[in-house]
Amino acid sequence: MNIQQNISLKPFNTFGLEASAQYFVEVNTVEELKDILQNPDFKNLDKLFLGGGSNLLLTKNYEGLVIKIALKGVEKVFEDENTVYIKAGAGEIWHHFVMYCVENNYAGIENLSLIPGTVGAAPMQNIGAYGVEIKDVFQELQALNLETLEIETFSLAACQFGYRESIFKHSLKGKYVTTSVTFHLNKIATFKTAYGDIQKTLAEMNVTALSIKAISDAVISIRRSKLPDPAEIGNSGSFFKNPEIPLGQYKTLIESFPTLPSYPINETTVKVPAGWLIEQAGWKGFRDGQIGVHARQALVLVNYGGGNGNEIKKLAEKVQQSVLDKFGIKLSPEVNYI
Template sequence: MLTIQSNVSLKKYNTFGIDASARYLVEVDSDEDIQTLLQLPDVQTLPKLILGGGSNLLLTQDFNGLVVKINIKGISTAKEDRDSVWVRVGAGENWHEFVLYCVERGLAGLENLSLIPGTVGAAPMQNIGAYGVEIKDTFDRLEAVEIATGQKRIFTNEECRFGYRDSIFKNEAKGEYIICNVQFKLQKTPTFHVAYGDIQKTLDQMGVKELSIKAISDAVIKIRRSKLPDPAEIGNAGSFFKNPEIPADRYNELKAVDPEIPGYILSDEVVKVPAGWLIEQCGWKGKRFGAIGVHARQALVLVNYGGGKGNDIRQLAEKIQTSVEEQFGIHLHTEVNFV
């Protein structure tokens, strides 16, 4: 039985802890719930906001429509062969808990993505990634309901058009589908990814002698906890900006001026520069402005200390973008979605 609530505070539904409200809110537990909901005449005409864990969202105003909270659960093996296991997961499952589920069963491919906040359904929308691994590396397919028709559709890896923190669901198909479940192809024999960031250094500090996907997961968790604030303690949405990818010629020009500028060579033509480093060089790290600010340990994270407004955080982000562009000639794109 679907229960549509009126005038609901969204404070507990977003990790920034912004106290905006929704005109209506409904929680759905199955594909059938979604299809039933979309058939309701009053619902068809309302603006809709699809919500998973609310961890990649900045509410800048009240939402004058229907918020659909996805609670679809379930993890099962779809098929298996000698080398791989295809795991089907409900869109409402907690991402980190799903990663731990896989690690505990020796299913490799997602261990570098440990402790990323949010739900499984939101992961392919953003093509989440960390420490040299992205969703697209293990993603097999997803099932979604088209909002306009209520019909189910399957999207393959290729059809999702994954890019850096990007997919078809942030572009051509934005706001057109509700993801119900996601299927991953995971490996029985792991390929370890330890070269990115501080993973190898952390493994050494932990005294790890024999590499395993659990050891990598533990190392990633340790690193993330040391750098990133817990949303349960300080409101935030993790990395607020994408790491910019710039032409190699431009990177070399910047390095000639400042030899300390870090960069990850993606190809002969493209270098990725850490956005947090750029922001820190502009003097923003640890700055506080009343109820909001830039985190003291990680300049890539904007925070709400309590009672902050979404619009204030948005304006802070715009000031940071302007200062980085003025100093380095690089435009930072946001990873967080504004509503």
Template sequence: MTIKTNFSLLGLNTFGVAEETAFFTSVSSVAEVQQLIKEEVYQSHPSMMLGGGSNVLFTERYEGLVVQNQIRGRELLQEDEEHVWVKVGAGEVWHDFVLYCIEQNWAGVENMSLIPGSVGAAPIQNIGAYGVELKDVFESLEAVEVESGELKTFHHADCEFGYRDSIFKRWAKGKFIIVNVTFKLNKRPNFNTTYGAIQQTLEEQGVRELSLKAIAEAVIHIRQSKLPDPAEIGNGGSFFKNPVISTALFESLQQDYPQMGGYPAGVGKVKIAAGFLIDQAGWKGYREGNIGVHEKQALVLVNFGGNNGKAIYQLAKKIQASVLEKFGVEIEPEVNII
């Protein structure tokens, strides 16, 4: 196993931030993970796993060990008349896995097309888009326990999924390294076109017969029309979570902002769009030197070039304070701040 020192993370994060890590390595198997946690450098320094680098903002040099997960592979475990169970390596690219499912005519992940990142990061964040979340197709995952080196299995209930949340962002954070995820997918699609602009996009594209490919292409079109390509402009996708507020506050805000939409989020709660709040607070299209807020999607903070991680974080805090003052609503980062 090769441990590199003073390693630049420029090519490993979608914000295009050029911070360094004191130590860097990669793993491509369960055995390598189990070997890594015995290494002196791992045991004597803080560490973090890195997938696609799409949900992280580095604001300073990382004085520890960054481990890139490169565990690959897809395995059909079992199937019946209704479902298939497929195990996928944590280092697989999420969107590549979605396209693979569509090719196999396995339904359930098509609405989550083009979400950046890796399969192993998906359950940590409980990723989701257009009315579907990871938890809807999740069966189980395997992870190496850092303390013991043992391979542990986590089933659905064990993960305590919430909105962009799981135990791996709370008490289990840093205690386990996810090595694979098993999904339960449908052989008979149950198309979900009610969320966002999917139905409208399908009509504009002249789609007369729904298919997994048609749904995926509609989602990809919507995302590409609203979100900047990290290869062109540094960004981490949606920077903030959509906040969940009380129904009473939502109804009060709607009196002043009748165009504000909301989705039921439990008894007495409504989920609203953070992008709408940021836009109404005047931040959409804002630019400050080489950082700013994307002109088409206020949820996205962008890096136009240079090592601006700290400045992006400061901008995020200004936006949070502005939204809280104007609406009385707290918005939390979806991106991990390092």
């Protein structure tokens, strides 16, 4: 392993923020991961485990060891007439994995095309888009217990998935590192096209016969039209979660804001789009120096180049406060502040 000192983390976070790591190492196998964790020179240092860097807001230099998880590999572990289980290493790029499944006609995650990040990070916050979440296709994951250095297996129930939530963001935060994830996918597709602009986009693409690839292509087209490419403008995709509010609060709000969209969660709770709230609060297209709110999607905070994490954090706090003042709704960040 090549352990480096005072390494810039700018290439390793999609915001393109300049921050340095006191120590940095990339691990390609579970054994390498165990070795670095047992290395006496680093055992007592703080550690940051890095995937694709798409859910991080770096607000300072990292005093400790940054471990880049680069565990690769995709394999079929089970198959019958209708179902296939695919196991992927935590370091696999999520979109590359989705494309592998689309190309092999394995259905279930085509709606999650073009989401940034890695396979290992996907269950951490139960990523989702266009009516599909990781929990819908999740079979199990393997993770390294950072105390015992033993690999443990977590079932769907054990992960305690919620909306952009899992047990790894709460009671098990900082106690495990995901090494692989296994997904159960379908050979016979059940298409989900009701969410967002999928049906409209399919019509514009002149799609007459639905397919896994057509759904994926439509999602990619929508995301590219609305979300900036991190290679061009630094961002982490959706910065805030879509809030879930009591039905009673929603009914009160629509008296003043009759066009407020909503998506029923259950009989007592509805989800409202954070992007709509932020836009109505006047932030869409806002710019302050080298940071701002994206002009096409208010849910995305951006670094135009040269901005820093603390500036973005302060902007996020101003957005949160204005939405709270206007709607009485508190927005929660999807990204992790470091």
